[in-house]
Amino acid sequence: MRIAVAGATGNVGRHVIESATARGHDILSLTRRAGYDLEKGTGLAGALDGVDAVIDVANVVSTSTRRSREFFTAVTTHLLAAERDAGARHHVTLSIVGIDGVDAAYYAGKLAQERLVEQGTVPFTLLRATQLHEFAEQVVHNTSAGRFTLVPKGLVRPVAAREVGARLVELAEAGPAGRAGDLTGPREERLADLVRRMVAFDGVRRSVIEFPLPGKFGRAMRSGQLRGDADADRGTIDFDAWLRSPDHTRTGAGEGRGTATSDRPDREGPAG
Numbered sequence: 001m002r003i004a005v006a007g008a009t010g011n012v013g014r015h016v017i018e019s020a021t022a023r024g025h026d027i028l029s030l031t032r033r034a035g036y037d038l039e040k041g042t043g044l045a046g047a048l049d050g051v052d053a054v055i056d057v058a059n060v061v062s063t064s065t066r067r068s069r070e071f072f073t074a075v076t077t078h079l080l081a082a083e084r085d086a087g088a089r090h091h092v093t094l095s096i097v098g099i100d101g102v103d104a105a106y107y108a109g110k111l112a113q114e115r116l117v118e119q120g121t122v123p124f125t126l127l128r129a130t131q132l133h134e135f136a137e138q139v140v141h142n143t144s145a146g147r148f149t150l151v152p153k154g155l156v157r158p159v160a161a162r163e164v165g166a167r168l169v170e171l172a173e174a175g176p177a178g179r180a181g182d183l184t185g186p187r188e189e190r191l192a193d194l195v196r197r198m199v200a201f202d203g204v205r206r207s208v209i210e211f212p213l214p215g216k217f218g219r220a221m222r223s224g225q226l227r228g229d230a231d232a233d234r235g236t237i238d239f240d241a242w243l244r245s246p247d248h249t250r251t252g253a254g255e256g257r258g259t260a261t262s263d264r265p266d267r268e269g270p271a272g
């Protein structure tokens with residue numbers, strides 16, 4: 001199959017590319033570096049001709065309701081229009097478990113994205129996954145000051161981006177299915193415990209301070225609703241196995257000189 005990937009350089013996107021390559025697919029990476037700005041809609045005219053499926057894992061890290069809605073609405077609208085023009089048969093998108101009714105902060109953008117996909121005319125598959133193990137790295141990169149890292153109180157069931165990327169490729173191969181079953185991680189965790197284990201594993205001296213994030217977004221994190229149903233499909237790589245894997249970028253590896261997740265101008269805080 002010919003598969004176009006939006007967000008190909010991101011946490012999930014790089015695993016989508018790895019998995020799709022291993023399974024012999026022909027890949028088109030819609031990266032900014034290659035001239036595709038999906039928020040502005042540039043580069044897409046004619047680009048999707050001959051594409052069988054588009055996997056959208058583009059992202060903005062922002063806790064601003066306005067910014068998140070603006071980004072996901074623009075990217076999804078541009079992609080769906082280009083897919084319609086090209087006659088693409090399948091749009092595969094990734095959202096987050098448990099966000100129903102949390103029309104605030106980052107999740108407002110994800111709900112807007114889901115609505116556009118579900119109400120659009122391009123056949124789709126929508127997968128919801130829980131927080132990625134990589135989310136702990138993002139928290140440390142974005143909320144650390146000196147020896148301190150502030151972590152929102154949160155109950156999660158984190159999953160490896162590697163397993164989410166592989167699932168998205170399987171779903172692209174299977175054809176449009178509407179809402180797919182949720183994908184969660186193998187174990188329930190407290191977000192602050194993940195961050196503590198990560199900085200200890202990385203040998204970085206940090207005090208991890210847990211605090212209740214105010215508002216709907218913070219309540220959703222604390223309530224446990226983001227963990228999904230206990231009987232949802234579960235990945236097999238737990239957080240500690242992921243820490244020991246090459247998929248984990250060590251805390252401090254890029255601090256002070258920009259990192260894979262913190263050196264972009266659109267980064268405004270942890271969101272996931």
Ligand SMILES: NC(=O)c1ccc[n+]([C@@H]2O[C@H](COP(=O)([O-])OP(=O)(O)OC[C@H]3O[C@@H](n4cnc5c(N)ncnc54)[C@H](OP(=O)(O)O)[C@@H]3O)[C@@H](O)[C@H]2O)c1
Pocket residue numbers: 006007008009010011012013030031032033036037038039040056057058059060061094095096097110129130131132133134135264271272
């Ligand atoms: N993080 C989590 O815990 C989590 C959990 C469940 C679901 N998800 C969902 O998974 C998806 C991917 O998240 P992620 O953490 O993998 O993302 P990420 O690491 O933040 O990567 C974002 C990707 O989007 C690209 N991008 C951003 N703005 C763009 C633009 N204007 N034009 C073209 N490409 C652009 C980036 O490309 P550049 O290299 O050009 O910056 C990068 O490839 C998101 O939809 C997110 O909601 C995330």
